[in-house]
Amino acid sequence: MRIDIITIHPELITSPFAHSIIKRGIAKGLAEVNFINLRDFSTNKHKTVDDYQYGGGAGMVMMIEPLANCIEQLKSERPYDEIIYLTPDGPLYNQQTANTLSTLKNIILLCGHYKGIDERVRSLFITREISIGDYVLSGGELAAAIVADSIIRLIPGVISDETSALFDSFQDGLLAPPVYTRPADYKGHKVPEVLLSGDFEKIEKWRSEKAHERTQQRRPDLYQP
Ligand code: 6GU
Secondary structure, eight states: OEEEEEESOGGGTSGGGSSHHHHHHHHTTSOEEEEEEGGGGOSSTTOOOEEEOTTOOSSEEEOHHHHHHHHHHHHHHSOOSEEEEEOTTSOBOOHHHHHHHTTOSEEEEEEOOTTOBOHHHHHHTOSEEEBOSSSOOSSSHHHHHHHHHHHHTTSTTSSSSTTGGGGSTTTTSSOOOOOOOSOSEETTEEOOGGGGSOOHHHHHHHHHHHHHHHHHHHOTTTOOO
């Protein structure tokens, strides 16, 4: 899978892809992430990519020409399955959307800034919009990193224990059960007996019960018994 990230701050977003699971997935050739600096597509000598908004009001708007030129160049190089704009007024991101996106071949993530992008970019080029939550970030970069991370880890082979991504919180509509590692007794705080029992059936039953209990208590909005 190829993810092209259009940004005016590439330095804000490169490091999440240079570590751990995501780095290894990229090294294995299972994912490719490119950072495209929108300023390279500026049409003026000052390399500006924003301008005042028509109608007045505070805040700059990202101009159509650099964005259109950038997206059109990328589209001339390969077909894209989705051109995604990260924006707080988009539909809320969730695991189901991550699953869907992880099956695609080429996608663009466009990071917005200032007041947003000229509405004509949205109507002409954008195929999907994503918000990562009901709060406002200073730019789309951190949201793009979150979306890309959540997608890449789902690509088969990226997580070495291939089954583990399927048992994540949310993947089955439930939060994950509690987990423990050594020591079995920390200053009198003991690991639940059942996990030490070696009885796999009993352990699975306990995990399932805890997952249901947690979801019901913490996220009643998600809970479907
Ligand atoms: Cl995708 N962008 C920005 N700037 N703020 C956000 C967001 C995205 N999602 C939630 N808040």
